[in-house]
Amino acid sequence: MNVIKLVSRLRGDGVFRATRGFSSETTIKTNYENISWPEPEIEDVKKQLRELEGGRVTLYKDETNGIAQLCIDHVEKKNSLSGKMMVEFHEAISTLEKWETGKGVLLFSKGDTFCSGGYLETVKALSAPEGGFRMSALMQDAVMRLRNLPLISVAVIHGQALGGGAELTLCTDFRLCTPKSEIGFVQARMGITTGWGGGLLLKKLVGHPKALDIMLTSRRLKLDEIKALGLVDGIVNPDGRLNESSQWLNSKVEHLPVSVVHAVKKNVLSSSFYEERQIFGGVWGGPSHLEKLAQNIKHN
């Protein structure tokens, strides 16, 4: 069997950052039942998933404050993600990667549910093992790229975040919750496990034992437990959650130039002193630095 290992680099912070670049002929040997599928080409997966209709994911970039709104909108089906929505989510993140004046992004949903995971019609349409693997490759790519954006990202959680929806709550820098927030890693009860990057992110955020417990029990985490796990960065009201979250995020970035916001985010994502000094060198002596030096700022 032509086995190509998934080239992954264990980052210092414990998050695997898989780097792919193999042609479609490569296969990946998994540890389970000796199954392997060709490493999919993302554009090929998007073409297949785009046909699986339902709902929409929209992106609005506010140029006045550099904060984008990434909205999950499939209210009639509890904001479950259809294949088409997964593609729109991936493409929105590609757009944000090119947004040079962007400072932040809010991931939120309409209605009373953050996201109930994969749209079960799409899940059934992809029920053959390779279908799940290909969908996972697309969503993991999107989640990893959202996480690695130089923008400051916030998940605005209202109502239930289940299955893949629970995984999406972990791919942002911050989480703002309403009193009705619930996070449920229900995958094990569905006979599967996380597939959108959430397993690794959960372990990184709460530690190995707690991540195992949460995923094995599939219990719904209510707000108090989400807080106790250190996963809540603020509370917002259900009806005003978008405005309140926008103000919360804006208060962290409005006083900084884009270059510094991006440098700070890249710094926190970095996993070596080498990376830090490359980022530092990119802003040292830059227009913002020279401007602040000229002002003789006192940090009192």
Ligand SMILES: CC[C@@H](C(=O)O)C(=O)SCCNC(=O)CCNC(=O)[C@H](O)C(C)(C)COP(=O)(O)OP(=O)(O)OC[C@H]1O[C@@H](n2cnc3c(N)ncnc32)[C@H](O)[C@@H]1OP(=O)(O)O
């Ligand atoms: C593919 C990724 C995979 C993973 O890696 O985890 C997954 O995410 S698998 C999917 C995991 N998610 C679920 O299993 C959630 C299933 N839904 C529910 O548990 C409940 O619907 C709810 C989310 C707890 C809400 O319950 P309730 O308030 O009682 O509303 P209803 O159940 O009546 O739902 C209203 C409406 O929405 C439809 N719905 C809800 N979730 C999904 C979904 N994930 N896919 C498709 N449709 C969904 C539900 O069927 C109702 O539709 P109608 O019957 O047509 O009104």
